[in-house]
Amino acid sequence: MNTVTGTGALARLALRRDRTMIAIWVYALTAFVAFTVYGFKKLYPTTAGLNEFIAAAAHNPALLSLYGPLYGNSLGSLTAWRDAALGGIGTGLMSIFIVIRHTRADEETGRLELVGSAVVGRHAALVSALLVACGANIGIGVLMAAAAIALGLPAAGSIAMAAGFAGCGLAFTGVAAVTAQLAQTARSARGLAIGLLGVAFLLRAVGDSAGPGGPRWLSWLSPMGWAELDRAFGPIRWWVLALPVVTVAALATGAALLAVRRDYDAGLLPQRPGPARGAASLGTPLALAWRLQRASLLAWTSGALVWGIVIGSAAKGIGGLLGSEQVKRIMIKLGGQTGLTDAYIAAILSFSGLIAAGYAISVVLRLRSEETSERADPVLATSVSRTAWGLSHLSVAAAGTILILCVAGLGTGLGLTLRSVGGGSVIASNVLAGLAQAPAALVIAGLAALLYGLAPRASAAGSWTVLGVVVLMLFLGATIQLSHWVLDVSPFTHLPKLPGGAVSAVPFVWLSLIAVALAAAGLAGLRRRDIG
Amino acid sequence: MTAAIDIAGLRKSYGKTVALDGLDLTVTQGEVHGFLGPNGAGKTTTIRILLGLLRADGGTARLLGGDPWTEATGLHRRLAYVPGDVSLWPNFTGGEVIDLLGRLRGGLDAGRRSSLLERFELDPTIKARAYSKGNRQKVALIAALASDVELLLLDEPTAGLDPLMEASFRTCIEDERQRGRTVLLSSHILSEVEALCDRVTIIRLGRAVESGSLADLRHLTRTSISAELAGPPDGLDQLPGVHALDVEGNRVTCEVDTDKLDGLLRRLSAAGVSSLTSQPPTLEELFLRHYAGDGPAAGSPARDSGGVPA
Numbered sequence: 118m119n120t121v122t123g124t125g126a127l128a129r130l131a132l133r134r135d136r137t138m139i140a141i142w143v144y145a146l147t148a149f150v151a152f153t154v155y156g157f158k159k160l161y162p163t164t165a166g167l168n169e170f171i172a173a174a175a176h177n178p179a180l181l182s183l184y185g186p187l188y189g190n191s192l193g194s195l196t197a198w199r200d201a202a203l204g205g206i207g208t209g210l211m212s213i214f215i216v217i218r219h220t221r222a223d224e225e226t227g228r229l230e231l232v233g234s235a236v237v238g239r240h241a242a243l244v245s246a247l248l249v250a251c252g253a254n255i256g257i258g259v260l261m262a263a264a265a266i267a268l269g270l271p272a273a274g275s276i277a278m279a280a281g282f283a284g285c286g287l288a289f290t291g292v293a294a295v296t297a298q299l300a301q302t303a304r305s306a307r308g309l310a311i312g313l314l315g316v317a318f319l320l321r322a323v324g325d326s327a328g329p330g331g332p333r334w335l336s337w338l339s340p341m342g343w344a345e346l347d348r349a350f351g352p353i354r355w356w357v358l359a360l361p362v363v364t365v366a367a368l369a370t371g372a373a374l375l376a377v378r379r380d381y382d383a384g385l386l387p388q389r390p391g392p393a394r395g396a397a398s399l400g401t402p403l404a405l406a407w408r409l410q411r412a413s414l415l416a417w418t419s420g421a422l423v424w425g426i427v428i429g430s431a432a433k434g435i436g437g438l439l440g441s442e443q444v445k446r447i448m449i450k451l452g453g454q455t456g457l458t459d460a461y462i463a464a465i466l467s468f469s470g471l472i473a474a475g476y477a478i479s480v481v482l483r484l485r486s487e488e489t490s491e492r493a494d495p496v497l498a499t500s501v502s503r504t505a506w507g508l509s510h511l512s513v514a515a516a517g518t519i520l521i522l523c524v525a526g527l528g529t530g531l532g533l534t535l536r537s538v539g540g541g542s543v544i545a546s547n548v549l550a551g552l553a554q555a556p557a558a559l560v561i562a563g564l565a566a567l568l569y570g571l572a573p574r575a576s577a578a579g580s581w582t583v584l585g586v587v588v589l590m591l592f593l594g595a596t597i598q599l600s601h602w603v604l605d606v607s608p609f610t611h612l613p614k615l616p617g618g619a620v621s622a623v624p625f626v627w628l629s630l631i632a633v634a635l636a637a638a639g640l641a642g643l644r645r646r647d648i649g
Numbered sequence: 650m651t652a653a654i655d656i657a658g659l660r661k662s663y664g665k666t667v668a669l670d671g672l673d674l675t676v677t678q679g680e681v682h683g684f685l686g687p688n689g690a691g692k693t694t695t696i697r698i699l700l701g702l703l704r705a706d707g708g709t710a711r712l713l714g715g716d717p718w719t720e721a722t723g724l725h726r727r728l729a730y731v732p733g734d735v736s737l738w739p740n741f742t743g744g745e746v747i748d749l750l751g752r753l754r755g756g757l758d759a760g761r762r763s764s765l766l767e768r769f770e771l772d773p774t775i776k777a778r779a780y781s782k783g784n785r786q787k788v789a790l791i792a793a794l795a796s797d798v799e800l801l802l803l804d805e806p807t808a809g810l811d812p813l814m815e816a817s818f819r820t821c822i823e824d825e826r827q828r829g830r831t832v833l834l835s836s837h838i839l840s841e842v843e844a845l846c847d848r849v850t851i852i853r854l855g856r857a858v859e860s861g862s863l864a865d866l867r868h869l870t871r872t873s874i875s876a877e878l879a880g881p882p883d884g885l886d887q888l889p890g891v892h893a894l895d896v897e898g899n900r901v902t903c904e905v906d907t908d909k910l911d912g913l914l915r916r917l918s919a920a921g922v923s924s925l926t927s928q929p930p931t932l933e934e935l936f937l938r939h940y941a942g943d944g945p946a947a948g949s950p951a952r953d954s955g956g957v958p959a
Contacts, residue, residue: 225739301778302739390774391741395748405749409738491736495789498700498730498802499753502722648702 123237127245131219139253142211146204146257146282149589151264154196156596158268161192171195182326182431183465185342188351193270197278197349202321203592205341206314208257208286212250213310216293219246222303230381240373243294247369250290258283274350277358281344284361288340289314291368298375301383308416315420317341319427326431340364402501406509409487410480414517417476421469421521425528428465429547430535459617462529462547469525470554470609471588473518477562478580480514484569485576488648497648507570507640514562519555526551550615556628557608561587563635570642651714653678653800653831654699658708661694661855668694670855671708676833676848678799681826683846684835685936691855692835693733696804699833700730713800726755729793733805733835735785737777743788744773750792762795768817782809794821801825801832807841819844839932851936859935866935871904873928874913879921888912 132139161167171190187198220243223229229242258279265275293310300306317339324336325345336342340361347357398404484507487493496506529551530544565580572579587607594604604610608631611624654676661669669691676682686692697703699712701721710717715724737746751757766773769787777785786809793801807815815838822845825832836842842849849866851859859866871892878899885901886894890909895902905913917925 390772391745391776393742393744393773395745395752399745399749400752402753405753408741491732491734492738494697494700494702494732495730495735495750495792496753497702497721498725498728499750500722500726500755501753645704647704649697 120238120240121244123235123241124245124248127219127232127237127241128248131215131245131249135215135218135249139211139215139249139256142207143253143256143260145585145589146207146211147260147264149207149593150196150200150204150261150279150282151268152589152593152597153200154192154265154268154270156593156598157192157195157199159598160596161195167192167195174198182322182428183461185321185325185336185345188345188348191271191274191350193265193274193278193350196265196270197274197281197345199596200278201281201345202318202341203588204282205285205344206318208254208282209289209314209317209340210311211253211257212286212290213293213307213314215250215253216246216290217297217303217307217310219249220294221297221300221306224381225301225303233381240376243297243369243372243376247290247294247365250293251287251365254283254286254290257286271350273353277347277349277353277355280358281347281349284358285317285340285344287365288343288361288368291365291372294372295368295375298372298379304413308413312416312420314341315424319424321345322431323427402496402505402509403512405496406483406513409483410510410513410517413476413479414513414520417517417521418524421472421525422528424469424472425525425530425547425551426532426535427528429462429529429532431532458533460614462533462550462616463614465529466522466526466547466550466554466615467591467609467612469522469551470558470612471584471591473521473525473554474558474561474584474587476521477514477518477558478565478584480510480517481562481565481569482577482580484510485573488573491649493648503644503648504640507566507643511562511566511636511640514566515559518558518562519552522551522554522558523548524551546616553612553615553620553625554609556625556632557612559632560608560628560635563632563639566636566639567642568639570639570646573646651678652676652711653713654682654833655711656695656699656708657710659695659698659705659710660707661691661698661703661705668855669698669705669708672852672855673857674850674852674860676831678831679826679829680847681822681832681834681845683842683849684833684852685837685839685842685849685932686835686852690852692852693804694855695852696730696802696833696835699802700725727798728800728802729754729796729798730802731786731789731793731804731806733808735782735789737780737785737788739776739778741777742774743771743777743780743784746777746788747773747792747795750789751796754796754798756797757792757795758797762791765791765795765821768821769814783811783814786810787814790818790821794825799830801830803832804835805837806834807836807838815841839936843932849932863932866932867907867929871934872907872910873902873904874917875902875926876900876917876922877924878917879923882917882920885913885916888916 157167161170168190171187171194174187183202184198185201188194220229223232223242232242261282262272262276262279265278266272289310292313293306296306296309296313300309318341320335320339321342324333324339324342327333327335336346343357343360347354399408484493487496493506497503526548527544530547533543533547534540561580561584564583565576568576568579587609590599590604590607591609593599594607594610601610608628611628613620613624652675654674656672656674659669659672659674660667672691672695674684674695684692684695694703698705698710699717701717701724704718712724713727717724737743741749747762748757751762769791771784771787771791775784777788780788786806790806793803807818810818819841822832822834834842834846843863846863848862849860850857878901881899882896882901885891885896885903888905888909889912890906891913892904892906893902901917903913
């Protein structure tokens with residue numbers, strides 16, 4: 118028996134377990150690109166209009182940091198440019214979820230132990246997870262290229278663009294394989310890998326917005342940068358596509374080497390003994406929820422701060438640099454206001470709102486994982502009521518979301534100030550603008566709580582699907598000119614564009630009330646149903 | 650004295666699967682009650698209904714005089730629960746979990762906590778992820794036993810313990826009985842139930858098939874007799890309550906309903922007994938009879954454990 122015996126069987130098992138999830142990722146990301154092509158075709162039917170927009174966008178540092186540089190002046194280059202960030206994040210997240218799910222998560226639950234006692238080699242689980250994740254990325258690449266070609270984009274460019282996105286997924290397949298060895302729980306392995314995905318985004322954002330003489334080389338350190346540095350639809354650099362392949366091979370080898378140096382179900386980071394007594398404060402459901410969630414909140418908050426500072430400092434002098442009507446128009450479509458700096462910040466902060474909603478969902482769904490892992494039973498068998506238990510995690514979700522958004526706004530304000538366009542009042546208005554995103558993010562959290570209370574089995578898939586749809590609406594809604602009836606479904610549509618926009622209390626009040634009502638309905642459902 | 654647990658006609662289904670099909674169960678205050686049944690018989694479902702985690706479809710359940718569904722929070726102050734498969738937060742130490750669960754229940758006795766830690770030889774500074782199944786179970790047991798409660802609901806609490814720790818567990822339950830606490834002990838370990846329990850309920854396919862004191866239950870079952878006689882016996886097959894009779898010359902083996910034992914012995918002594926072995930019915934036998942599900946007509950079950958020579 119060699120170390121990869123049984124890989125085929127395990128890969129088939131993984132495909133069987135993940136067939137729906139992988140299919141959704143593949144089709145959603147393909148549809149995302151297809152809709153972008155279609156939308157730009159409608160938005161800029163003439164070459165002149167397209168050229169005007171491209172000329173303006175190609176020199177705007179804020180747009181550059183958000184989406185990366187624009188290579189070429191065709192519909193294809195515009196598509197590749199517009200979708201680079203989200204496409205890379207999408208394939209990266211998918212790969213991280215697949216790899217962790219079939220390695221560390223299975224190890225943590227003990228499923229892998231059962232499998233490992235059969236005729237299965239030491240590396241079989243890792244290799245099968247890598248194969249499945251790589252296969253999913255290749256599937257995305259093939260379908261996406263086919264869709265782009267079918268919509269009339271040049272074949273070579275379409276293939277280079279799709280391969281770039283798939284390559285980002287490949288690189289993060291390797292990253293997740295390594296974090297699965299380092300961390301001891303699936304939760305922290307996933308968190309570590311997603312954190313590195315954020316770092317990749319920021320490296321690219323800083324590198325791409327840097328002027329001549331600035332640290333442009335930073336983009337070369339980021340797998341997300343590679344997805345655009347292959348210059349699909351420009352003079353294509355095919356060799357860049359070798360970078361993710363080399364990366365995944367190197368990281369997978371590294372993960373296999375790490376795996377033989379540790380025991381089953383152990384991480385590489387050592388375990389230390391802890392306190393023999395619980396702290397005096399550890400005696401309420403809220404204290405328990407806080408203890409379970411604090412590490413992730415700390416990570417998200419630090420991430421939000423760094424993200425804000427980087428994005429804020431990239432906004433230097435946008436207003437004066439380019440006043441093109443086209444840029445203004447596109448920024449307004451992205452969610453901004455007329456003043457270009459404000460418009461840029463508003464667009465960034467609405468993106469932060471979506472990220473915070475993702476945090477809120479993950480906190481609410483902790484209730485579900487506590488329930489399915491049977492850790493909820495002993496707690497609910499004490500004098501803690503279901504309402505108090507549910508409310509404890511929902512409180513952390515609400516407070517954490519608000520904190521993350523304030524910190525993202527604070528970071529943006531600090532970033533602006535660092536580049537000497539800000540000051541105390543700018544920082545304050547950015548914090549408030551960040552906070553203004555909270556009601557919409559909390560509506561999404563409330564929806565997750567409602568699903569958890571009424572349809573617990575569907576709560577994870579349902580909540581993330583809702584967020585996915587809202588993200589696509591924000592990114593694609595204006596481009597494909599969705600009717601406002603559709604756009605109005607998203608709570609984020611109702612927020613004023615801050616900073617810079619007119620503020621009315623009405624949407625905040627409504628959204629907050631809806632969030633509270635949804636959460637209350639969820640708690641009422643939780644009180645009435647069976648646990649487990 | 651009121652019943653600590655009073656369940657009548659309890660029903661619960663998961664979709665088409667019937668977990669409880671009219672279960673009756675009464676546990677009087679101050680007794681240690683054994684709750685026996687094969688896997689999937691409905692023991693855990695019963696306990697989860699008593700904890701208010703599941704809602705019954707029909708029938709009634711009363712716990713410490715209250716409704717386990719509507720009055721859960723108040724009742725939970727007066728009881729402690731140990732699940733069969735203890736799952737803990739991986740980043741918490743055992744000591745933290747014990748204190749947390751104790752405080753959530755309304756406080757725990759520091760003195761008992763430390764003596765239990767000693768008795769079960771548990772290191773409270775280790776993170777839960779590093780504990781074995783048995784050690785996780787000890788954490789839950791200590792958290793439950795160190796609380797000042799009236800009722801203990803224990804769902805196969807010793808499944809992961811080694812024999813030494815199981816002995817400690819028995820001592821603890823004996824102490825609880827002395828204190829006058831009520832215990833519902835779901836278990837598969839028959840020797841444990843025989844040693845600890847005042848009364849036993851056997852459940853099968855969601856119904857109680859047998860309930861009573863061990864003495865009562867023994868009475869319902871058969872004693873094995875094997876005898877060497879002076880001469881060939883006469884008319885044994887005519888006696889009521891005699892089963893599986895095997896006569897080989899002067900040697901007789903058979904089983905007899907325990908309440909018909911007297912008649913058989915008279916007939917045997919009439920033939921002149923030179924040696925006699927009788928084995929009282931064990932709980933295991935009773936158990937196997939119900940597990941097999943065929944009632945008294947089932948063949949003679951194995952007696953290789955738990956048998957006591959008379």
